[in-house]
Amino acid sequence: MAVASVRDYREAARRRLPRQMFDYIDGGAYEEATLAANTADLEAISLRQRVMRDVSNRSMGTTVLGERLELPVILAPVGLAGMFAARAEVQAARAAERAGVSFVESTVSICSVEEVAQATERPPWFQLYVMRDRSYAEALMARAQAVGCRVLVLTADLAVVGARYRDTRNGLGGDISALGKAVRGIDRVRHLRWVRDVGLGGRPHTFGNLTDAVPGATSPDDFRTWVDAQFDPSVTWDDLAWVRAHWDGPIVLKGILDPEDARAAADAGVEAVVVSNHGGRQLDAVPSTAAAxxxxxxxxGDRVEVLVDGGVRSGLDVLKMMSLGARACLVGRPWAWAVAVDGEAGVTHLLEILRDELAVAMGLTGTDDVAKLGADHLL
Structure with missing residues (x-):
């Protein structure tokens, strides 16, 4: 089947990946109401169709934190992506570089930041979780800067890990019975291409950036248990001064939903915020990102650059988010699905889909430059 849309990649990934892996990236917290709202609220937005305007030339480029993007899209940090495809982070970063957009390396990636940076000429951004061991977080920032990362994305909405029922049912990061392990093993054997390409061909599965911290981890179960214990629930606004002392470059605070928190972030001196509910994976029953x-x-918006993630599944969604006030959109699940299906080529094609869809949406709303998108494009 030819892949025509982002949702096609999702369905193809569902077939390609073992259930534990697919549910890890696809699932949300609690009953997944916010996960559903992220896409439903975007779909409910109506656009103004405008005609008789010259849209023969449409500019989709923008600048985010001093970096030129050929498309207002950034590949978001995705934890454990290297379990979806062999060396997935490297493949996605290469595709992003080819498309002229930025890639964000996750703290909890399979490929290390050094491996990703070595594979590309455009250094990735680096996403950081603040851990109880602050010295290790400081070392991670130093490593990222040593390979040329200039933008730090600090995730703020993980004081505790959300109740992700799909992961619990699949035994990820928790106790699982012998029967459950057997069923999971049978499921993986049913996905022989994944076993060959990722389970065997994607080694080493050493959790790149945290290999020294979790030397005994050999599976996502081991790693998830360690990570859950390391997230620091004591982090406050005062800790941004500590981050600034160890990072020489723009800082992006990811996980903002409330205007009061956004103002506090601006007061603390960050250069950008990401309106995000962690893809519906943390606190359920919070607003969708399109609503927030x-x-x-x-x-x-006049003090810091505003980015957004959550629910973006098309170039049309990119246009809607920019009309709501975003400078650019981060996409996570879409590139994870694409890399699982067709590796680097899949992510390249995904970005082409988003570019083509955005170009069409711009043309039919009478827009020749994404910088002109705003509330007057919405009904």
């Missing part, structure tokens, strides 16, 4: 974005953009 306008108030955040109004509160701080």
């Amino acid at each position: 974005l306008p108030a955040v953009a109004e509160a701080v």
Whole structure:
């Protein structure tokens, strides 16, 4: 089947990946109401169709934190992506570089930041979780800067890990019975291509950036248990000064939904915020990012750059998010699905889909430059 849309990649990934892996990237917290709202609220937005305007030339490029993007899209940090495809982070970073967009390396990646940076000329951004062992977080920032990363994405919405029922049912990061392990083993054997390409061909599965911290981890179960114990629930706004002392470059605070928190972030001196509910994977029953974005953009849009993630599944969605006040969109699940299906070529094709869809949406809304997108494009 030819892949025509982002959702096609999702369905193909569902077939390609073992259930534990697919549910890890696809699932959300609790009953997944916020996960569903992220896409449903975007779909419910109506656009103004405008005609008789010259859209023969449409500019989709923008600048984010001093970096030129050929498309207002950034590949978001995705934990354990190297379990979806062999060396997935490297493949995705190469595709992003080819498309002229940025890639964000996750703290909890399979490929290390050094491996990703060595494979590309455009250094990735680096995403950081603040851990109880602050010295290790300081070492991670130093490693990222040593390979040329200039933007730090600090994730703020993981004081505790959300209740992700799909992961619990699949035994990820918790106790699982002998029967459960047997069923999971049978499921993996049913996905022989994944076993060959990722389970065997994607080695080493050493959790790149954290190999020294988790030397005994040999599976996502081991790693998830360690990570859950390491997230620091004591982090406050005062800790941003500590981060600034160890990072020489722009800082992006990811996980903002409330305008008051957005103003606090601006007061703390960050250069950008990401309106994000962690893809619906943390606190359920919070607003979708499309619903939260306008108030955040109004509160701080003249002080910091406002980015957004959550629910973006098409170039049309990119246009809607930018009309709501975002400078650019981060996409996570879409590139994870694409890399699982067709590696680097899949991510390249995904970005081409988003570019083509955005170009069409711009043309039919009478827009020749993404910089002109705003509330007047919405009904």
